[in-house]
Amino acid sequence: MPEAAIVAEGLSRTFGNLVAVDHVDLRVDAGQFFGFLGPNGAGKSTTIRMMTGLLAPTAGTINLLGLSLEGNPVEVKRQIGVVPEGLALFDRLTGNEYLNFVGRMYGLDRATAAQRTNELLDFMDLADRTKTLIVDYSHGMKKKLALAAAVIHGPKILFLDEPFEGVDAVAAGTLKTMLHNMTERGSTIFLTSHVLEIVERLCSHVAIINKGRIIAQGSLDELRAGVAAAAHVEGTDPAVPGQKLTLEEIFLAVVGHEGVLRKSEDELSWLK
Amino acid sequence: MAEVITTSNLWRQLSLVVMLRWQTFRNGMRSQSEKMHVLGSVALGIFFTLLTFGGALGIGFGAFEIVAMQRWIYLSMMLWGIFMFWQFVPVLASQTNPGFDGRNFLRFPIRFSTFFLMSTAYGLADPFALAGILWHIAMGIGISVARPDLKWWAALALACSALMNLLFNRMLFAWLERLLAKRRTREIVTVLFILFFVCIQFSGLILQRWGPAVRSAIEESASVWRALPPALAGTVIEHAANDDPSAAAMTTGLLALYACAFGGLFAFRAHAQFTGEDLGESAAPIRRKTVVPRVQTSAPSSVAATTESAAAQRVSGLISGPVTAIIGKEFKYLYRNSMLLMNIFMPLVLIVFFSMTTSMPSKHGGPSPFSRINGGYVYPAAVAYLFLLIMNFTPNNLAYEGRGIERYFLSPIKFRDVMLAKNLFHGTLVGLEALLVLGILIAMGHPPGLLIILATWAALPFAALMHFGVGNWLSLQYPRKFEFGMRRQRPSGMTMVISFGLLAAVMGTIALVGVICLWLAGLWLLPIAYLALSVAAVVVYRFMLDSTSQQAVTQRDALLDQLAR
Numbered sequence: 001m002p003e004a005a006i007v008a009e010g011l012s013r014t015f016g017n018l019v020a021v022d023h024v025d026l027r028v029d030a031g032q033f034f035g036f037l038g039p040n041g042a043g044k045s046t047t048i049r050m051m052t053g054l055l056a057p058t059a060g061t062i063n064l065l066g067l068s069l070e071g072n073p074v075e076v077k078r079q080i081g082v083v084p085e086g087l088a089l090f091d092r093l094t095g096n097e098y099l100n101f102v103g104r105m106y107g108l109d110r111a112t113a114a115q116r117t118n119e120l121l122d123f124m125d126l127a128d129r130t131k132t133l134i135v136d137y138s139h140g141m142k143k144k145l146a147l148a149a150a151v152i153h154g155p156k157i158l159f160l161d162e163p164f165e166g167v168d169a170v171a172a173g174t175l176k177t178m179l180h181n182m183t184e185r186g187s188t189i190f191l192t193s194h195v196l197e198i199v200e201r202l203c204s205h206v207a208i209i210n211k212g213r214i215i216a217q218g219s220l221d222e223l224r225a226g227v228a229a230a231a232h233v234e235g236t237d238p239a240v241p242g243q244k245l246t247l248e249e250i251f252l253a254v255v256g257h258e259g260v261l262r263k264s265e266d267e268l269s270w271l272k
Numbered sequence: 273m274a275e276v277i278t279t280s281n282l283w284r285q286l287s288l289v290v291m292l293r294w295q296t297f298r299n300g301m302r303s304q305s306e307k308m309h310v311l312g313s314v315a316l317g318i319f320f321t322l323l324t325f326g327g328a329l330g331i332g333f334g335a336f337e338i339v340a341m342q343r344w345i346y347l348s349m350m351l352w353g354i355f356m357f358w359q360f361v362p363v364l365a366s367q368t369n370p371g372f373d374g375r376n377f378l379r380f381p382i383r384f385s386t387f388f389l390m391s392t393a394y395g396l397a398d399p400f401a402l403a404g405i406l407w408h409i410a411m412g413i414g415i416s417v418a419r420p421d422l423k424w425w426a427a428l429a430l431a432c433s434a435l436m437n438l439l440f441n442r443m444l445f446a447w448l449e450r451l452l453a454k455r456r457t458r459e460i461v462t463v464l465f466i467l468f469f470v471c472i473q474f475s476g477l478i479l480q481r482w483g484p485a486v487r488s489a490i491e492e493s494a495s496v497w498r499a500l501p502p503a504l505a506g507t508v509i510e511h512a513a514n515d516d517p518s519a520a521a522m523t524t525g526l527l528a529l530y531a532c533a534f535g536g537l538f539a540f541r542a543h544a545q546f547t548g549e550d551l552g553e554s555a556a557p558i559r560r561k562t563v564v565p566r567v568q569t570s571a572p573s574s575v576a577a578t579t580e581s582a583a584a585q586r587v588s589g590l591i592s593g594p595v596t597a598i599i600g601k602e603f604k605y606l607y608r609n610s611m612l613l614m615n616i617f618m619p620l621v622l623i624v625f626f627s628m629t630t631s632m633p634s635k636h637g638g639p640s641p642f643s644r645i646n647g648g649y650v651y652p653a654a655v656a657y658l659f660l661l662i663m664n665f666t667p668n669n670l671a672y673e674g675r676g677i678e679r680y681f682l683s684p685i686k687f688r689d690v691m692l693a694k695n696l697f698h699g700t701l702v703g704l705e706a707l708l709v710l711g712i713l714i715a716m717g718h719p720p721g722l723l724i725i726l727a728t729w730a731a732l733p734f735a736a737l738m739h740f741g742v743g744n745w746l747s748l749q750y751p752r753k754f755e756f757g758m759r760r761q762r763p764s765g766m767t768m769v770i771s772f773g774l775l776a777a778v779m780g781t782i783a784l785v786g787v788i789c790l791w792l793a794g795l796w797l798l799p800i801a802y803l804a805l806s807v808a809a810v811v812v813y814r815f816m817l818d819s820t821s822q823q824a825v826t827q828r829d830a831l832l833d834q835l836a837r
Contacts, residue, residue, distance in 0.1 A: 052682060053681055053682065054678060054681050054682065054828070054832065055828070055829065056825070056828065056829075073684075074684045074685065074686065075684070076684075077682060077683060077684040078684035082682050084678055084682070086675045086678055086836050087675060088675055088676060088677075088678035088679040088682060088836075089674075089675055089676060089679075090601065090605075090673070090674070090676035090679065091674055091675070091676070092604070092605055092608050092609070092672070092756060093601065093604060093605075097601075097604060100597075101597050101600070101601050102679065102683075104593050104594060104596065104597030104600075105593075105594045105597055105598075105679070105683040105684075105685060106683065106684060107593055107594070107684070108593075109593070133608075149679075
């Protein structure tokens, strides 16, 4: 059995009476490109925030690379990189200063931090804006900088919350190649995205969360087989004959089964 | 068929706005931090209310005396004072009410008249405006009691004056908002404010040297400044008292005209907002490079999936790499933040100013009041002053982090290191400035005695460490987000109350120990006693610093919620 990079057991988080994440069990093996999907408000960001130490779970455990996050937060954080929802940027630093700062926060010496900063700025096409404050960056540039900051220390696990949102197609292509190469070299990537085509193209394994609970988990082929089997029992078939189910079809079938999807004839009373 | 709502009622819309503000306030009270903030604000509000009512009492009696003695020029001066308070104190000082951004309401079907009325009415929610109105009423009561026959003229003139003040205030803020919309303009204007502050400090010197000349110039130019809007209500009452109703009516008309003009200028800005003016800052355009096809498609070497060895994570020297990095970041934030810079340089300017006053004669020809202070004590007094200004930021020392606060929680460090770095940064600033002040005093010929220097430097760690310890706790417990280069910001009400108590306790302890030492033994005991206090403070500080990591974990949600919005 391959080594587990991320293991969450019974992970829960409540906000007052709201159960945002409800007994989530997840296992991501080392070297996997893992997609974490779900409708808006399903609990994706809350889960990722708990896994990266930005939010305390109400219950459950998180183990990253065999270490408990709760027991060894510093050791664990040293080995992970994160692009959180809010990007975690100091907007009155320049891109150059910020990457140097983050490198030093992860314990890199000055020379290594500077060398990696230059390389990353060049790689992300930000090298011509080294003197510009982050506050003056466009959203896409901020996203690229946050990604650069997440990888500057060479993490073994990378958590990415909507990494491609607002990034242009050229930059997205470069980033996808970089991420793909990282997994080839043994890094684990945990990604959330609403763009299902990207997830389908990049990820080998997927989990779908809805209303705080994991409703499907496995490789894409396993999910296809699961959806097809369920359709066979119910006498429905979401796939076009002769074609493999797309991730979008799988997603809609799984989430629709939960009663989330509205019927096409549904309409607002005053717009009829 | 879809219907479109076409009618809207002004009062219904206003009540919706009031309800919106109430719901925002009520929902904000769900967090403990916000409840404590309200508690602190109530304490400050009581203090401000007492001051306001005290002022009203003084103004009422003053107006009574002025009318009884028929010294009309002083009535005009009093009105000028209220005007200056109403208009400029909210701009220069932090104020309690949140800014009104009418653009939020543009998506709703409201008419311009409603929008304008809502924007104007919002000016009344300002405590400085309420104080100004109360003082106008107090003035009216004082005048009416002294001369009951003037009560209707006083009521009319002072009502017009209050309206003029209200509209001028709204106009001022609307145009300031336009001026300060861009970050660079905001920073330039802040520098101008700094210069203005410096000028205000030196105005005392000018009055000290040329006081009589300034006074006679004010009296000679009375015909000019009494014709300006802030003083016109006084002129109306003077005309009415001199049985000249037509002049009083004309002056009232002029005052109303000024009010309309200010209202018009405000309406001009409000209309620009109403028609969708966007003052927001867009991202800087990207300078395009010549596109060179990227040959290398692999990830850079920096992303090789290896982590640094433990040895590489350590940095030679006393402090770790992350702490050094945070100190470096703090220095960058300092020189990019004009408000912080002002707090660093202002004390030095003021020390020069105080030193100059010690060498100038007083207005009565004798030695200056400052020179009466034992020359040796100027140094600790100056250091205490600069300490107060620099320590201003320690009780809310995460204020400028913004979303960067998440970076601290994501990084492999304990929060103790973040606070240590910030304390080292502020401590270095205090130390450097104390040295600079010493240099300035020596250069200006006021060198303090050796024992005074030693006592000052022995007391400094005590005061600083106590402030750092409590400041760290407050920063995590009651965080408040601040924007760069903005003036109208203040920490949580609870932070202000506790900081004030801490300051009184620390300064009180230093003063008490000082008095006891001087009484028991003399100056030589001071450095030893203060050193003992500082050693005790190190122990307390160490304990409080170590507890910050756990406190940050407990407060993590509140910190991210407050600072990373």
